[in-house]
C-alpha cells in the first residue's frame with residue numbers, strides 16, 4: 001500500500017517537513033500600523049543616539065537622515081521577510097495540509113496576501129534606494145527634509161496598502177495554529193465516537209502521552225503518538241468520528257476525515273459497548289459502516305467495565321489488545337519492505353542489476 005503523502009518514502013522524513021510542520025510556531029503577523037510604529041520608533045532612537053561628523057549642517061543632516069532611512073528599510077523588510085519565510089510554501093506541502101488549508105482558509109486570498117507582502121518588500125527597498133541616493137547627491141538642508149518627508153509618506157502608504165493582507169495572514173495563522181502536526185511515516189488512525197477510549201488506546205500503543213478525559217471533545221486538535229514497531233517508525237492518530245453531514249462538521253471533524261483520506265494506512269475502529277461513552281451500539285455501527293470499506297481493525301474498549309464485553313450477536317470480529325499490536329507490527333513490517341522495494345526500483349528502474 002502506498003503512502004499518499006507527497007514524496008512519500010516511509011521512514012524517511014522529507015526535510016521540509018521537519019522544519020515547517022509545526023504550525024503552532026508561526027509567529028504573529030503585526031498590522032501595518034504597528035510595523036510602522038516599530039520602524040519609525042527605531043529610526044528616531046537611532047537619530048538621537050548617533051553622533052555624526054561632517055563639514056556642514058547640510059552634510060550632517062544628510063548623513064543622519066540616511067541612517068534613519070536605513071533603519072526603517074531594515075526593520076520593515078526583515079519583519080516582512082520573516083512573514084514570507086514563516087508561512088509554508090504551499091507547493092511543497094503534503095496534500096493533507098493543502099486540502100486542510102483549502103477547507104479552513106480562503107486559499108486564493110492567502111496566496112494573494114503573501115504576494116502583496118512580497119510586493120511591499122521590493123517597494124520599500126526601491127523607495128529607500130531612491131531617497132538615500134537623492135539625499136546624498138544634493139546635501140541641501142531643505143531638500144533633505146523634503147525627501148525624508150516624502151519617503152516617510154510613501155512608506156506609510158505602501159504599508160497601508162497591504163494592511164488588509166497582513167490582517168488576513170494573521171487570521172490564517174490563528175487557524176493554522178490549530179492544525180495537527182503530522183509526519184511523513186507509516187500512519188495508523190484510531191477512529192470512533194468521542195469518549196469511546198481512542199486516546200487511551202493511542203497512549204497504550206505509543207510512547208507519548210496524550211490527554212484523556214471523562215468528557216467528549218477534549219481534543220482541540222488531532223492527537224498524535226509515536227512508536228517504533230520492529231524498527232519501523234509509526235505515527236498513531238486519534239480521530240473523532242461523527243455522523244454529521246460534511247457541511248455541518250466542525251474543524252476537528254473535518255481534519256479527522258481528511259486524515260483518514262490522506263494519511264491512514266491502517267484504521268482501527270474503537271467500539272465502546274459498555275454504554276459509558278453515551279453512544280448506543282446501533283449508532284456506533286452506523287459510524288463503522290461509514291468507514292467499513294477501509295477494512296478497519298476492530299477493537300473493543302472498556303471490557304473491564306461490567307457490561308463492557310460485546311454480546312454474542314456483536315456483528316464484527318474484534319481483536320484483543322495483543323492481537324491488535326501483532327497485526328500493527330506485521331502491517332508496519334510489510335510497509336517497510338514495500339518502501340524498500342520501491343526505493344530499489346527507483347534506483348534501478350529497468351529492474352536489472
Ligand SMILES: Nc1nc2c(ncn2[C@@H]2O[C@H](COP(=O)(O)OP(=O)(O)O)[C@@H](O)[C@H]2O)c(=O)[nH]1
Pocket residue numbers: 192193194195196197198199200201211212213214215216217238301302303304305
Ligand atoms: N474503565 C475503563 N475506562 C476507560 C477505558 N478506556 C477509556 N476509558 C475512559 O473513558 C474516558 C474517555 O476515554 P478517552 O480515551 O479520552 O476517549 P476518546 O474521546 O475516544 O479519546 C476516559 O475517562 C477514560 O479514562 C477502559 O478500557 N476502561
Ligand SMILES: [Mg+2]
Pocket residue numbers: 195198199200211212213218219238
Ligand atoms: Mg480523545
